[in-house]
Amino acid sequence: MADDADKTHAWWQSSAVPAEGTWAEKRKLAASLRRLIGLAVLSDPEPGVLETAAREMDEISQQLEGQPQRSTLDAFAETSTAGNVHALFDRSPVVGLSNPLSPPMRLELEGDTVRGFVNFGSAYEGPPGHVHGGVVAELFDELLGFAQSITGHPGMTATLSIDYLRPTPLHTDLNCRASVARVEGRKIYAEGELCKDEIVLVRGRGMFVSVDRKRMQKMMEQAGLSRGAEAG
Numbered sequence: 001m002a003d004d005a006d007k008t009h010a011w012w013q014s015s016a017v018p019a020e021g022t023w024a025e026k027r028k029l030a031a032s033l034r035r036l037i038g039l040a041v042l043s044d045p046e047p048g049v050l051e052t053a054a055r056e057m058d059e060i061s062q063q064l065e066g067q068p069q070r071s072t073l074d075a076f077a078e079t080s081t082a083g084n085v086h087a088l089f090d091r092s093p094v095v096g097l098s099n100p101l102s103p104p105m106r107l108e109l110e111g112d113t114v115r116g117f118v119n120f121g122s123a124y125e126g127p128p129g130h131v132h133g134g135v136v137a138e139l140f141d142e143l144l145g146f147a148q149s150i151t152g153h154p155g156m157t158a159t160l161s162i163d164y165l166r167p168t169p170l171h172t173d174l175n176c177r178a179s180v181a182r183v184e185g186r187k188i189y190a191e192g193e194l195c196k197d198e199i200v201l202v203r204g205r206g207m208f209v210s211v212d213r214k215r216m217q218k219m220m221e222q223a224g225l226s227r228g229a230e231a232g
Contacts, residue, residue: 019097023090026098033100038121094142105139105176107146114147114192116176124170131168136194139176140204144190147178148208155188155210163203172196178204186210 019027036057043050090098095105105118118139126132141157148154168174178192186209194202 019090023098027090030096030098030100030102034102034121037100037123041122041125092142094138105142107143109146109150112150112179114143114150114178116143116146116178118174118176119172120168120170120174122170127167129167129170131170133162133164136164136168136202137162137204139194140178140192140202140206143176143178143192143194144204144206145208147180147190147192148188148206150180151183151188151210153186153188153210155186155208157206158187158209159207161205164201165203166199166201168194168201169196174201181205 090096092104093099093101094103095107096102097104103118103120103124105116107114107116109115116139120131120135124131124135126135137160140162141160144160145154145157174194174196176192176194178190181189181191183189188208188210189205190208191203191205193200194204
């Protein structure tokens with residue numbers, strides 16, 4: 001069980017895994033796009049600048065559309081077979097260095113506690129100067145998901161409860177922590193906090209239901225059949 005737990009919660013720490021080849025290039029592209037997204041949200045340039053940028057982005061998109069593509073299902077199947085799903089979590093919209101939508105949040109395991117570090121840019125704004133509440137909820141889904149994986153029998157989110165105590169500021173170094181509160185059969189309960197220094201901004205609680213690996217594999221196979229039927 002300990003070995004399974006080590007493997008599982010290591011998956012979330014894809015940022016600690018050096019990337020090479022195409023994987024490294026994906027991370028560079030994501031970092032550039034992340035910067036571009038932030039600039040696109042705030043920029044108010046002279047007329048024509050954004051139109052030119054949009055045209056150039058369309059040209060780049062056309063280049064990538066002509067390249068081979070892999071779905072998340074493909075990535076899951078490939079990395080699971082190899083016994084390493086770092087590349088899959090690298091695509092996460094919360095922690096993935098290869099995903100331009102992620103802040104990204106960095107996660108670490110310290111004993112039985114998960115610690116996270118994140119700084120949200122302007123693309124995540126909800127209330128003026130602060131992070132959108134839905135984005136905060138997404139963060140907790142990932143944070144608590146990491147924490148419950150420590151049990152060695154990780155599950156899928158069943159319930160997620162968020163208490164917004166204070167607004168979460170943008171462009172600020174934030175820290176978070178989470179741990180497993182209790183385990184009742186297949187149900188795993190985790191709780192955590194998002195803080196600015198030691199000031200608690202948000203508290204979250206989640207209940208996860210562990211899924212047998214064989215059942216998960218079957219779900220993936222069924223999804224593959226469904227996708228094949230749609231393609232046909």
